[in-house]
Amino acid sequence: MRDKFADVIYKIGKKNKKIAVLVADISPAGSISDFKKEFPERFINTGVAEQSMIGIAGGLALKGMRPFCYTIATFALYRPFEMVRVDLCYQNLPVTIIGMGAGLVYSTLGGTHHTMEDIAVATAIPNMTVICPCDPEEMKLATEWCALKSKGPVYMRLGKRGEKTFTKNAIDSFKIGKIRKVTSGKDIAIITYGTLISMSFEVKDKLNDKNIKASIFSCHTIKPLDEIGILKILKEYKKVIIMEEHVPNGGLKDKVLSLAFKNKMKTEIKTFTLKDKFIHFYGSYPELLNVHGLSSNKIVSEILKRK
Amino acid sequence: MISQNNIKLSINRCKKYRKKIFDISQKVFALHLGGAFSSLEMVDYIYNFHIPSSKKTKNDDIFIMSKGHSCIAQYIILGERGVLTSHDIENYCKANGRLGCHPDYGNPGIQASTGSLGHGLALATGISHANKLQGSSSKTFVILSDGELQEGSTWEALMMAANLNLDNLICFLDHNGSQSYGVTKQTHPKFYPISSKIKSFNWECVTVNGHNVEEIDKAYKSRKTKKPFFIIGNTTKGKGVSFMENKPIWHYRSPTPEEYLIGLKEIERGFK
Numbered sequence: 001m002r003d004k005f006a007d008v009i010y011k012i013g014k015k016n017k018k019i020a021v022l023v024a025d026i027s028p029a030g031s032i033s034d035f036k037k038e039f040p041e042r043f044i045n046t047g048v049a050e051q052s053m054i055g056i057a058g059g060l061a062l063k064g065m066r067p068f069c070y071t072i073a074t075f076a077l078y079r080p081f082e083m084v085r086v087d088l089c090y091q092n093l094p095v096t097i098i099g100m101g102a103g104l105v106y107s108t109l110g111g112t113h114h115t116m117e118d119i120a121v122a123t124a125i126p127n128m129t130v131i132c133p134c135d136p137e138e139m140k141l142a143t144e145w146c147a148l149k150s151k152g153p154v155y156m157r158l159g160k161r162g163e164k165t166f167t168k169n170a171i172d173s174f175k176i177g178k179i180r181k182v183t184s185g186k187d188i189a190i191i192t193y194g195t196l197i198s199m200s201f202e203v204k205d206k207l208n209d210k211n212i213k214a215s216i217f218s219c220h221t222i223k224p225l226d227e228i229g230i231l232k233i234l235k236e237y238k239k240v241i242i243m244e245e246h247v248p249n250g251g252l253k254d255k256v257l258s259l260a261f262k263n264k265m266k267t268e269i270k271t272f273t274l275k276d277k278f279i280h281f282y283g284s285y286p287e288l289l290n291v292h293g294l295s296s297n298k299i300v301s302e303i304l305k306r307k
Numbered sequence: 308m309i310s311q312n313n314i315k316l317s318i319n320r321c322k323k324y325r326k327k328i329f330d331i332s333q334k335v336f337a338l339h340l341g342g343a344f345s346s347l348e349m350v351d352y353i354y355n356f357h358i359p360s361s362k363k364t365k366n367d368d369i370f371i372m373s374k375g376h377s378c379i380a381q382y383i384i385l386g387e388r389g390v391l392t393s394h395d396i397e398n399y400c401k402a403n404g405r406l407g408c409h410p411d412y413g414n415p416g417i418q419a420s421t422g423s424l425g426h427g428l429a430l431a432t433g434i435s436h437a438n439k440l441q442g443s444s445s446k447t448f449v450i451l452s453d454g455e456l457q458e459g460s461t462w463e464a465l466m467m468a469a470n471l472n473l474d475n476l477i478c479f480l481d482h483n484g485s486q487s488y489g490v491t492k493q494t495h496p497k498f499y500p501i502s503s504k505i506k507s508f509n510w511e512c513v514t515v516n517g518h519n520v521e522e523i524d525k526a527y528k529s530r531k532t533k534k535p536f537f538i539i540g541n542t543t544k545g546k547g548v549s550f551m552e553n554k555p556i557w558h559y560r561s562p563t564p565e566e567y568l569i570g571l572k573e574i575e576r577g578f579k
Binding site for chain 1: 412413418419420422423425426428429430431432433434435436437438439440441459460463464466467471
């Protein structure tokens with residue numbers, strides 16, 4: 001997703017002079033270095049100074065530009081949090097924060113580099129839009145929307161690299177603010193977002209072996225949440241699964257459960273999230289997810305358990 | 308050189324502004340008088356010598372009151388200009404007004420939201436860089452507080468503004484030596500002097516009496532380099548009212564009716 005983002009922003013930036021890219025000491029992967037080379041005046045590397053990255057982007061946006069701030073998600077959102085809140089959200093400026101390598105993807109780098117609470121943090125701020133594309137295709141469409149159409153600040157959660165495309169033959173088209181059906185199955189619905197969609201496909205396939213047909217939904221826009229779309233899913237399916245790479249507090253799980261409660265839904269909802277724990281484990285990304293309880297086998301066996 | 312007549316006009320304007328701010332202190336509880344009075348001559352200088360009031364001029368210079376708690380000084384001048392209405396000023400910090408204790412972007416004449424310290428200089432850096440990208444010759448003026456020099460974000464912005472060669476950025480420091488919880492030299496005794504640190508970040512830096520418009524103007528025009536420009540204005544917190552001067556308690560307190568009458572006379576008398 002990282003490389004694809006660089007391609008997309010380079011192409012948009014070539015046509016649109018309002019686009020600026022700010023990074024905080026992130027090595028310019030792929031086309032970001034082309035952007036830097038061709039538009040050096042619209043590329044700013046603040047160095048390891050994330051607060052100024054956000055503040056300067058705010059200043060550029062006050063003059064009508066549409067900046068993208070790009071670094072590892074923890075440092076893009078948490079480190080300069082108050083600049084994000086005041087400079088971007090309080091002033092409601094069209095700046096997109098790209099939180100790269102979110103979730104546990106930097107597994108062996110340890111907890112300092114794990115982004116497990118960003119959805120709770122970012123969705124809590126008024127005016128903020130929160131987008132978590134599930135694959136490079138969604139990321140492309142989301143980035144185009146951020147560059148050309150957004151009216152305020154956006155936090156976009158991205159993976160790292162090598163993600164597969166899952167939405168090429170998706171049933172619904174991509175629209176910001178609308179939950180999107182990716183594959184169709186009549187028995188249960190899996191709602192997920194971001195790179196964890198890959199695991200949801202494993203779950204779907206394993207359930208299929210047990211003759212349970214699952215739909216997969218990409219809830220790429222967490223804020224504003226498509227409440228109507230989610231309620232429709234809660235009405236249509238007897239069992240709904242939520243999978244997210246986020247701590248149990250304040251993520252999609254809480255938002256959907258709250259929605260279901262408010263609307264007196266009887267649907268069985270099973271949720272799978274990270275643990276509310278800093279886990280000092282230095283294995284691979286899938287291994288770390290597994291230690292947190294997220295693996296397709298564990299999820300399938302939970303789903304198969306009787307109520 | 309600034310004319311004697313302009314100096315006189317500036318002194319009279321600031322006297323009028325001080326009185327108006329002092330009047331407001333009797334109507335609302337929350338007013339940062341001390342910092343408003345220490346920055347007043349610099350705010351007057353920025354607005355009345357650099358940002359014309361007429362909308363017809365093409366000048367779109369920007370002023371950011373990074374020490375947002377002193378924005379009453381800004382409101383009064385914007386009120387004088389008719390950018391803010393008398394209704395706005397009368398309803399400052401009141402339920403049916405739109406002006407709060409800190410400036411909000413979106414209100415007439417307010418070009419950035421501040422209040423939390425350490426934000427203004429990075430915003431101004433972005434604005435100044437955008438002006439360059441857009442081929443505009445506009446300038447960006449900022450006023451920082453002493454407390455803001457303790458924010459790491461201010462130094463991040465100082466570093467970046469120099470890298471971006473922003474000769475269109477002019478930053479004033481309202482160096483009154485006080486902050487909410489006492490005297491800055493007691494908070495950070497090893498930090499001073501300031502000027503050498505700013506210069507070491509590759510800014511041009513001069514120090515003036517921040518209450519003397521002639522000195523401010525002379526310093527402004529003395530600029531020798533294309534570096535971003537930093538003017539340290541040595542000021543007095545609560546300037547113009549002797550019992551308020553350099554007393555940290557006046558960071559936030561409003562005078563009693565008795566204190567008001569005494570202070571008003573002093574403001575009318577003026578200072579040298």
